[in-house]
Amino acid sequence: MRVSLRIRLLGLLAVPALLLGADKLQDALAGLKSKDASTYEKAAEFLAKHPQQARDPLQKLLQQYDDKDALTRFRAAKLLGDLNDQSSAEVMKKVLFSGLETNAAVRVEIIRALAKLGRKDVIIAYSNSGLEKSATVTAAIALALQGSADEDSKAELGRLLSATDDERVSRAAVFAISKIYKPVRENPRNAMASKSSGLSKAASSRGKLPAPPPPPSTTPDDKAGNAKAKLEPTAADQAIFAALKAKGESKNPAITKEAAALLQEISKIYKQP
């Protein structure tokens, strides 16, 4: 009897505690609308610590297509990416393909969140759909594919680079491509960050995409000075090389220079047509 009474009493205490928790959740969700950065940061911190409770309301917020609440949707997208819940990727996919999200910054944040969740397949499919007209979002797509050495990502980056005259998209695509072919620089902070990142875990655990091959991290010559055989480019590599060559004659000198330098570096490693 005593034990059951205690359990009932605990149950009575749990009700206000749960209500208090619900209040805090509502406060945190309301905090996403705040223009005061510190209020938002506190709200985001609470939501990140309570992923189970936060996921559903955040997914709902993301789909409330009201111009006045673009900031809330932007932040909801960002947090959903941070929560690392794959069900959110399907919601984001739905939002992107619906065409109902009219704010480009929100779409950018959705792209970034999808990249955090390791869903480059959705990003590539959206990019290929031709639905996206904003240069800012297209640039974000290119940045999201940075360093991705799988054939689909490379093919998409080659397509984005060759299809655009926009400076932002070109800059982003050249940077993203450079991360595929340039040897990764040894920076202790980068190494630490990549060790602690959830991205690689998310991507590998889903198994949607094959693990990309490591970028060539050695020079073509070995220690003895003998030239190694150059790598055979794939179709996607060739598409990228062609796009870089075309950018080498671009009107923008900064992009021309960057593209030419990158192409020269690649030519040391790959056979080029």
Added chain:
Amino acid sequence: MNARAILPALCLCYCFTVSGCAPYPGRVAASLKGPQLRNGVVGPATETAGGSREMIVWNAPDLNNGQTWAFSPNYSQDDIDRSLNLCPPAGVLFGEWKDVEKNQSQHVAPMRLIHGWSAASQFAGSDFWGTHRYRDWNVLLVGSGGFEQFAAPANDPNFADWSEVQDLYVQNPEIGRIIEVEWDSGFFAPEMAPQLGDETVVVGRWDFDCGHESATKSGEVKTTGFRSEMHAPAILISAHITKNEPSSLQTRYKIFAGSRSGPLDTVPLLFFFQRLWGTHINQLGGQDYSIALQAPQDGWRIASCTSEEGTPPGGRSKKIETQLQPSDGGKSLTLTLLSKPFNSGARVGRSMIVNAVWVPENSPGRQGAVKCE
């Protein structure tokens, strides 16, 4: 461990963790202490359309001559690495601000000039009191052209996470890179700050804020490095159109100069001692500065102008004298800050407001004979 050892240790931990305790100066109006208007849709795209022109033109000296570093408009790993190399690990503990142009042979990095438009102008949300006398006044600038060479990749909200500018970015996804200008309000008068949308020229220390590493989790690059900013400025000039009619234009220019900017060079681990006397001094003295103040459109000439003292900065400083006279046949006013008589490291300052009335060039009346009262 006894209580006498534990208590100071707890106090020290508390002071480091409670970063939002830099106070507002008592002299500042309550209306300035809260959030101010913010808007992403400002800048040259709107301001210089339809024959418009810049209202503030820097004449001399050429402060950006001999620049040893310029950020690429592209996303560049070299640019990201620049801040990572200059900012030490746990930078916030060993000096939060590092000059972008680190020069071993010079004790102080040269002052640089940027030109932009104010997208926000308000007090910082919080500042660590060990490196601030008072809370900073922050101005977010957007710009174009040469502006970009001063903005690091982390200054691009399309590339890096930056919670303070999310609202600006959502309002205007094409906003581009943003540079923050921060001035300890113990040495700056917030009343002299630009209003939302005002054209703004800043001269001052160009550095990285090593306290806030930006990140993007959207790709291979996990860190986008640290943001570059102007912290602290030595000269802040803004232009505001107060009346815009077909027959006359009225403009107001706020000019604020001050060589002092607070204890931002303080090593936070030693802040209890250093902040008491430490203040960063920009090398404002030793040379004069000439600026042309113009109408916002071509085809106007000055009809009348007045100048008045602006709100003074806090602290003691010697006053920089000024000259203000029409030039270029009345098409502009030339303002000269006469700081040559002072030593480069002198504590000097000036706060003034210039009001000008402009009329179409073909209006009747004497041309080029206006004297500013």
